[in-house]
Amino acid sequence: MGAPGCTGIDGEVTGDARRTVLFVHPGAELFGSDRMLLESAIGLIATGTRVVVALPDRGLLDAALREAGAEVVVVPMLVLRKMLLTPRGLPILVRDGLRGLGAAWRLIGRVRPSAVYVSTIIIPQWPLVARLRKVPAISHVHEAEASGNRIVNRLLYLPHLASHRTLVNSRFSLETIRSVLPSLARRSTVIYNGVASPDAPAAPRETLDAPMRILYVGRLSPRKGPDLVIEAAARLRERGREVTVTLLGAVFSGYEWYEEQLRAQAVDAGVEVTFAGFHPEIWPFLADSDVLVVPSRVDEPFGNTAVEGVLARRPVVASDSSGLREAAGGYASSRLVPTDDADAVATAIEELADNWQDITRKTAESRAEALRRHAPAAYRSEIASAVLQA
Incomplete structure (x- = not known):
């Protein structure tokens, strides 16, 4: 019994x-x-x-x-x-x-x-x-x-x-x-x-052969801001930057309408977006990406996803708010941007791309610091x- x-x-x-x-x-x-x-x-x-x-x-x-x-x-x-x-x-x-x-x-x-x-x-x-x-x-x-x-x-x-x-x-x-x-x-x-991570994550690409691969990891929820990632990608396309987006995550039951909205947004913006769904193992997706974006609109008590990006040796762009400042702040390879600002996200990604070789050299240093902290x-x-x- x-x-x-x-x-x-x-x-x-x-x-x-x-x-x-x-x-x-x-x-x-x-x-x-x-x-x-x-x-x-x-x-x-x-x-x-x-x-x-x-x-x-x-x-x-x-x-x-x-x-x-x-x-x-x-x-x-x-x-x-x-x-x-x-x-x-x-x-x-x-x-x-x-x-x-x-x-x-x-x-x-x-x-x-x-x-x-x-x-x-x-x-x-x-x-x-x-x-x-x-x-x-x-x-x-x-x-x-x-x-x-x-x-x-x-x-x-x-x-x-x-x-x-x-x-x-x-x-x-x-x-x-x-x-x-x-x-x-x-x-x-x-x-x-x-925060656990692979012992030897794949190094970033030495050169950014087009397109630049942008990754979002988390719930597909208005609060988490995946629509900002698509909007930022659209801004980058307008500036002549080739980019793709992968959304790694799923909606809560009852929020299927939001995923449909994201799909329509991607089509309207002409942005190539892969809806990967939920996967318990995120590291292969990080290895296949160039930059991780954590664009939460709401207060986050911390930000494991941002730390995982740093540990994966990927530059991170995160909202400059709440616990995300503690999770993503203080790393040479991360950038904090104003909340709910797709243009700021696009500008940060563009700055990373323009300084790619310098940024990628700093990812090993950032990983070492994240290992010490977490x-x-x-x-x-x-x-x-x-x-x-x-």
Whole structure:
């Protein structure tokens, strides 16, 4: 039999004499926070700790966690999405809240962890249930929208006061918390994301034989700005530059209209755009590109994608805002541009092209600095230490 309150469990959560940490995460994909959950779990497993991970469904993350040595269970849980905060979403919010509360209570009772690691702020019940169960909780905050509604932000952060410790992925995230809930910020610690990369990424092209290959990696969402990449490519074509664009990512369910809009935009602009869809392995796409563009319109708590571009030895053009400044700033091969400005993106790409040989010589130096800042081994060790000391 599976654990009470759990659904879709392949096997029973077994008894184990080792110290146990229960990880909880709101999804099973392999985007930024998902990859960080995996790295965090690997860090604890390396210490000999038994790691049990609760997810709301199956997916690529589930398989990766099992391969790393974690036990994975699927449980009902309340995951705060914007749709739930509307009149139409209220019945689902109540239903998921009740189911999630019972499942969390029973799973903690069955696993009997020494600590509960709560990944992201959108699963608010877990710190509260852990507190009631007298189990230390650690909240790891991966979200920060300083420009968002202060009351909403405060409500999202409030449940995490029940945690014994809070980890954040950037100074921007810490200051966003401080602006709405100073008491939570005072007990928060910044741990920059650890970002894995190939040991020997392909060097950039020595000469820019046309066309220049522009890559975007991430959700196809208006907030992330892939339309700005297409618009910037159109500006470059108008200036006589030959370019192609690859969009590596997919839309959320219900946003299919946006992909159709992007396809129409590409046709109207006469820009060659490849819609590559989602791929868990991004490095081949980076190897086949010349420049990575991270044009987010909204506040980003950090920017793993920008770091991955630097680690891949590709020049990066990113929005000069929020956590992207910390992720992409300070590298000789990266450029920060004003937010929501396709012309600025085009100008930055053009400047990189005009100084290509000088820029490409600097990519090895930039990679070395990114390795120093974001070594996965250091991240795993810091996370393990923080969790085991809770």
